[in-house]
Amino acid sequence: MRVEQIAVFLENKSGRLAEITATLAAENINIRALSVADTADFGILRLIVDDVEKAKSTLKNNGFTVGITNVIAVEVADKTGGLARVLKTIEEEKLNVEYMYAFVNKTGENAVLIFRFDDMDKAIEALQRTGYTILSGKEICAL
Amino acid sequence: MTLYWEEEMETLPRVGLESIQLKRLQHLVARVCKTVAPYREKMDAAGVKPEDIQSIADLAKLPFTVKEDLRENYPFGLFTVPMDQVVRVHASSGTTGKPTVVGYTKKDIRTWSGLMARALTCAGATSADMVHNAYGYGLFTGGLGAHYGIERLGATVIPVSGGNTKRQITIMKDVKSSVLLATPSYALNLAETMETQGVDPKDLSLRVGVFGAEPWSENMRNEVERKLNIKAVDIYGLSEVIGPGVAMQCLEGEKGMHIFEDHFLPEIIDPDTGEVLPPGEKGELVFTTLTKEAFPIIRYRTKDISRLLYDDCACGRTLVRMEKVTGRTDDMLIIRGVNVFPSQIEHVLMGTEGVEPHYQIVVNREGNMDTMAVEVEVSEDIFSDEIKKLENLTKRIQMDIKDMLGVTCRVKLVEPKTIQRSEGKAQRVIDNRQL
Numbered sequence: 001m002r003v004e005q006i007a008v009f010l011e012n013k014s015g016r017l018a019e020i021t022a023t024l025a026a027e028n029i030n031i032r033a034l035s036v037a038d039t040a041d042f043g044i045l046r047l048i049v050d051d052v053e054k055a056k057s058t059l060k061n062n063g064f065t066v067g068i069t070n071v072i073a074v075e076v077a078d079k080t081g082g083l084a085r086v087l088k089t090i091e092e093e094k095l096n097v098e099y100m101y102a103f104v105n106k107t108g109e110n111a112v113l114i115f116r117f118d119d120m121d122k123a124i125e126a127l128q129r130t131g132y133t134i135l136s137g138k139e140i141c142a143l
Numbered sequence: 144m145t146l147y148w149e150e151e152m153e154t155l156p157r158v159g160l161e162s163i164q165l166k167r168l169q170h171l172v173a174r175v176c177k178t179v180a181p182y183r184e185k186m187d188a189a190g191v192k193p194e195d196i197q198s199i200a201d202l203a204k205l206p207f208t209v210k211e212d213l214r215e216n217y218p219f220g221l222f223t224v225p226m227d228q229v230v231r232v233h234a235s236s237g238t239t240g241k242p243t244v245v246g247y248t249k250k251d252i253r254t255w256s257g258l259m260a261r262a263l264t265c266a267g268a269t270s271a272d273m274v275h276n277a278y279g280y281g282l283f284t285g286g287l288g289a290h291y292g293i294e295r296l297g298a299t300v301i302p303v304s305g306g307n308t309k310r311q312i313t314i315m316k317d318v319k320s321s322v323l324l325a326t327p328s329y330a331l332n333l334a335e336t337m338e339t340q341g342v343d344p345k346d347l348s349l350r351v352g353v354f355g356a357e358p359w360s361e362n363m364r365n366e367v368e369r370k371l372n373i374k375a376v377d378i379y380g381l382s383e384v385i386g387p388g389v390a391m392q393c394l395e396g397e398k399g400m401h402i403f404e405d406h407f408l409p410e411i412i413d414p415d416t417g418e419v420l421p422p423g424e425k426g427e428l429v430f431t432t433l434t435k436e437a438f439p440i441i442r443y444r445t446k447d448i449s450r451l452l453y454d455d456c457a458c459g460r461t462l463v464r465m466e467k468v469t470g471r472t473d474d475m476l477i478i479r480g481v482n483v484f485p486s487q488i489e490h491v492l493m494g495t496e497g498v499e500p501h502y503q504i505v506v507n508r509e510g511n512m513d514t515m516a517v518e519v520e521v522s523e524d525i526f527s528d529e530i531k532k533l534e535n536l537t538k539r540i541q542m543d544i545k546d547m548l549g550v551t552c553r554v555k556l557v558e559p560k561t562i563q564r565s566e567g568k569a570q571r572v573i574d575n576r577q578l
Contacts, residue, residue: 005528007526007527007528009521009526009556009558010558011556011557011558011561016558037530038530039530039534041555041556042521042533042555042556042557044527044528044529044530044533046528063558063559063560064558064559065521065522065523065526065558065559066523066526067523067526067527067528069528098529098531099529116528116529
């Protein structure tokens with residue numbers, strides 16, 4: 001029930017993000033979701049792609065520092081208050097969010113929330129128990 | 144009118160000076176050879192005996208002493224007196240974490256205080272002055288060395304040490320400090336802080352600044368003089384020789400610092416061959432102490448590049464002048480008055496799990512402060528998808544460097560393979576300061 005996410009180290013230099021996306025495009029890798037976290041000196045690009053292994057090796061061969069992390073993808077209805085409800089559950093279950101980002105799928109009916117928790121097992125158990133749909137990597141790519 | 148602290152010694156004709164130097168040198172070599180095994184062994188290996196020293200030129204027969212000798216005999220192996228006669232130690236940081244220690248007897252402290260008083264007199268200071276001592280107090284020789292000299296002179300010492308710049312300015316204003324002792328970069332920091340606080344240096348009582356412990360250019364001198372509305376003079380010293388008070392610029396002379404030759408015998412050598420160079424040539428500065436008791440040193444290679452100027456000086460002192468240090472024979476950097484060797488930084492990085500041996504030290508002068516950034520390549524081992532973890536890593540490296548060197552630096556993570564790889568010796572340091 002976990003999704004593999006690619007994380008790439010980025011120095012704050014112009015053109016780096018463009019280079020990464022061009023590198024992935026050249027290998028026919030599709031990006032499903034992404035987020036960039038940044039500080040004054042560097043950034044971390046987080047990507048959900050359709051072929052994790054290929055993306056990793058491609059980026060590595062092009063000189064990037066790449067890591068793979070597990071995240072949780074939660075599907076909610078794309079309606080007002082959708083995210084608020086999930087976050088309320090997270091708060092009640094005393095789960096600690098390291099970071100999150102979201103995207104809306106093609107049909108526009110559902111939104112997918114990507115979470116990284118400090119305790120992933122506890123988070124999966126709690127979200128499932130409270131009735132949320134957790135997507136696998138395959139399911140995300142099929143969206 | 145020129146003021147002297149010890150007029151006779153400061154204005155001795157060279158012949159008289161050399162005869163005093165020779166007597167002191169012979170006495171020193173005999174004593175060191177008798178009491179310190181490492182010196183004796185080195186002299187034996189070189190086939191020299193104390194009796195071979197018949198003239199100042201015979202000094203060249205003696206082996207050199209280098210920083211490594213101090214480390215090998217850490218902490219007290221090169222001391223010539225029993226520890227019950229040592230009243231103080233000072234230390235400077237070593238290249239791989241081990242500091243080097245120097246010691247002083249009661250008489251050494253008296254000698255040193257006298258030399259600092261002489262240096263301050265050279266700068267025109269008298270017992271009527273309020274001396275603001277912003278050199279750091281502690282193991283570093285700057286703070287305490289200057290402190291004792293100021294007291295010896297009979298002036299009033301204001302032992303502010305480093306830091307807390309705003310308070311320093313308030314004190315300076317309130318007590319009417321007339322002489323400032325600091326690193327030149329800190330002096331400029333004081334000047335800038337004054338500007339932002341709306342304090343006009345003309346309203347202060349500062350007259351002269353005695354600056355040392357780090358390299359600074361003539362341009363910087365002009366800037367300090369203009370911004371603080373003072374005369375800025377140079378002081379030179381190093382802990383291995385005694386600390387501040389080895390050489391001092393006078394108010395009258397425009398170039399160089401008078402070496403207190405009745406206590407320290409200077410030589411300029413070719414750093415590659417070790418050959419003594421003729422007067423006026425540029426090379427590595429070497430010192431032999433003539434009067435120190437606890438920790439005398441013979442032919443210490445300073446790694447500082449300078450020249451000796453034997454022409455007459457307007458101040459009337461006959462003591463030779465050394466030119467402002469123009470460089471180093473090694474890769475030592477001086478950051479805000481602190482000696483930094485790239486190997487020390489490397490030591491910290493190699494002790495941090497997962498950090499690759501690819502790093503670069505970038506030194507800049509931002510405003511008037513030296514800044515040091517350590518760039519480290521991010522390997523997969525240290526990479527994390529969480530900002531927090533990467534920031535903790537840079538903070539930890541920063542703290543370890545601060546612990547080891549006492550210098551705050553910025554640690555910057557960079558992408559792999561972006562630090563230039565060199566074919567031979569890696570270029571670890573990029574020094575952008577215009578000195």
